[in-house]
Amino acid sequence: MTLLDTLAADPEVREVVVNRGTEVWAERDGVLVRRGTVHPDEARAFVERALLPLGRRIDVASPIVDARLADGSRLCAVIPPIGVDGLAVAIRRFATRPVALADVAPPEVAGALDVAVRERRNLLVSGAAAAGKTTLLNTLCRSIDPRERIVTIEDVAELRLEHPHVVRFETRPPAPDGSVAVPVRRLVGAALRMRPDRLVIGEVRGDEVLDMLAAMNTGHDGSMSSLHANSATDALRRVESLVLQHAANWTREVVREHVRAVVDLIVHVERLPDGRRRVAQVAEVHETGPRLTYEA
Secondary structure: OOHHHHHHHOOOEEEEEEEOOOEEEEEEOOEEEEEEEOOHHHHHHHHHHHHHHHOOOOOOOOOEEEEEOOOOOEEEEEOOOOOOOOOEEEEEOOOOOOOOHHHHOOHHHHHHHHHHHHOOOOEEEEEOOOOOHHHHHHHHHOOOOOOOOEEEEEOOOOOOOOOOOEEEEEOEOOOOOOOOOEOHHHHHHHHHOOOOOEEEEOOOOOOHHHHHHHHHOOOOOOOEEEEEOOOHHHHHHHHHHHHHHHOOOOOHHHHHHHHHHHOOEEEEEEEOOOOOEEEEEEEEEEOOEEEEEEEO
């Protein structure tokens, strides 16, 4: 068994990364540490073995791959010439132990978030990469009534909801065999025809933001999504900017009014230097903008 195989199989390892095709790093207990080196051919073979059961490949024609592995881990790999210094790999594994709201927020904040979900308020979870957005979405969904039907939509399926009534959708990239891509926006359209009580969109970064807002505004209260942002205030601005990019003939004032009428709450999560994740800000969205109700 190679070093990469060993690390990828270790349940205590949360992330494995490869730099320049040879340098292997792994995160355990919240700390990313260099674990050794491998030969570039060994690293490439590891990626190809992981992709083989999925019918995916990485080559000159498809130099970037983003895939969900059989155990639910997410693998992203980039090869030269796109990866200038050699093969780059990142494998993100998700904690098997359920995380409670009380694990990431003070009791009064955890209680308020639980109530917000139960009251079907529309939520956005914001944060930097690897800050814990997906984990927090999982946790928030534990407050949803088990009688409600949830449809999740993700680029790569990472959400693992502990809920009895869940339908999961995952995007599909274009394939060399001619299979057409199935983007997030098309999946949102399909999800709306699946009789959802709530939609959970793993992350918005493009024109699917329009469908997300439409869903939140047309009877699917209590829906959730996530996006990259540096703060709760920045998250609201980012949503407004995405809408402006993709909504023809909408003025900034109309976009701002629409977004702020639809989004009820923004929960910003951050990763601390010791690897712990926590809720850093909670903001209620009003006509005048986000109003912080909690800041760590």
